[in-house]
Amino acid sequence: MEDVRIYVHIPFCKSKCQYCDFNSYDNKNYLIDSYINCVLDEIDIQYSTIKNRNITSIFLGGGTPSYLKPHLIRSILHHLPFDRNTEVTIEVNPGTIDRDKLESYLDMGINRISFGVQSLNDQLLRLMGRVHTRETALSNIKMAKEVGFTNISADLMMGYPLQSFEIYEETLHTMIELDMQHLSCYSLKVEENTPLDRMIKRKMLPEPKDELDRKMYHFTERILKENDILQYEISNYARKGFECKHNMGYWELDEYLGFGISAHSYFKGKRFHNTESITDYIHDIKEKRLTRFDEEVIDANESRKEFIILGLRLNKGLNIEKFNEKYDSDFMNDYKTAIEKCLKDQVISIKNNVVVLTKLGKDFANSVFTEFM
Template identity: 40%
Template structure:
């Protein structure tokens, strides 16, 4: 799978569905609870796709092999609405016949019939926002489902014919013990899902959780406890046969998320919907993060772009290193091809030798990748190597 994707240089498409029945207290993604706007939103996404196709100068020769419905809660879409969006994408772009088509789904918004219908219209990968199998955690986070709902949804997905299923889980929750976190992992393993995303809770400014923590009303596990949870995540999932292919993501072989790998491996992708980001060659742009402004722009037959940036070589090198270390490693041939010099320069090689001795990285003629120990200090290693690269490239 990996070899074919690299060879074909295919790109990805992201659709942001900004609707939730209830916004979670930790979430800083753009989403709203005005479900009555979904019909107008879908019509505008269809129009945005057409405008983009008309105005872009690279899609005629580009092929896409992943489509990802994120949010928000994409599973709030009617089947007919999801089908319209997919039909529009297939009409306007070259989509690979074996494309990975993912939809994020929250337990409590889907049943067996709806899951089966999603599969019928072309969705072949599900990502369930479970977060925890403890009802008290779900209540605190503002989730609308129970642990039993989550378990039943996963079972319904398998019964509906889905094989490629992800579960999102969060550790570092208030009052969460290492023991409870490991129970979450074992429950996910027991359900037989081939992909697990295990995230450390991040307290983002502007969220209700930030205010609760800032005001001392909520206390999170300390750094040592969170570090132990992360260590137990790697140990538990790797022991169960999952490949740790990104800082927070684990999969059985062949079930890595092809769409997310495009972000981590610095490949091209385009995004539709409010707040959606796009990246192509050395340009990044993003849509307005406001549904009303988004609808008005589309109504004027304009792309709803809020801003853009052209990345210089230094910025691209920084991002390439950071994203590579977070996932499958820094591809040395790809680095040389993109930037015109060897990553394993003498100055860098000396630093990598030290990191190898400490057990943080593995280096061969093709890749520099983090070990399990290295993943725990990924950001520090990235900053250090980036500073060395800046010195060498001057």
């Protein structure tokens, strides 16, 4: 039986964060029930496709899935044929859960929680427009442990305007003390037309500083390694055996199907995504219509590019033998010019038939990827 991964997008949030450009709403609660019914219908429409597949991971992302009443989450999982070997993750924002919700998540088969912590500094959290405080984040994570979750992750942000190194350092140290299994530490990207972008353009906030972001990044790599939380992808760190299987699937070009608005899929050699409009989505699904956008056949050339970029993002690197086998080619010869330049610039290294980004290469990852394109 072939594997497949499932992503379900839940686009509702308690309030909108200042930096957010995800497809999420804080003013459409009246659509929650119809939206979830449509997600169930969309799964039903695709059921014949997924029933013959082994679902290796399910990721309930958003938005804020934990903002919904648990019976709605349960109804989605009831529609998906998964078993106890499936990694089932829910994204949770502190301040939107309680003990009952956590207990019911465990009961319905969710075995991994990803907390959107971002920072543990109250001033910074207010500036970001987050709904939680340091206290809420810490108590929610402790509660998840008490309830019985043994695979807990947190997202942290680096390089936010007015976020000093000391603020980030304190947050990271506290997360280490909490004995987390997994951390995702992302650099802020200021997205066009977000409130944060407007504040920076009006000089109400300073621009993020690259050097500070890099300092935070190098500190993260070092301090987490010292605490046995190892980097396995540019922004992701885990204790041994707790790497996120779902995301590894994306990076290793496994097939996945996305449900809900904006959800992306890579299935049977094609990439496509659902509509971004919640009203169009509800309308189409009620008419039993699945509309795919930007459908693109991933030919061998495109697939090679993705294999290289995604492989280089991972700490275990790009396996030359696997590449040659998969594409019936000679990597060292086909990419001779790029390889020579990157080795000369010391942004990659090659050992035991595996290409990895060096420390310098991770700082300039996008330029390295461009060399290979």
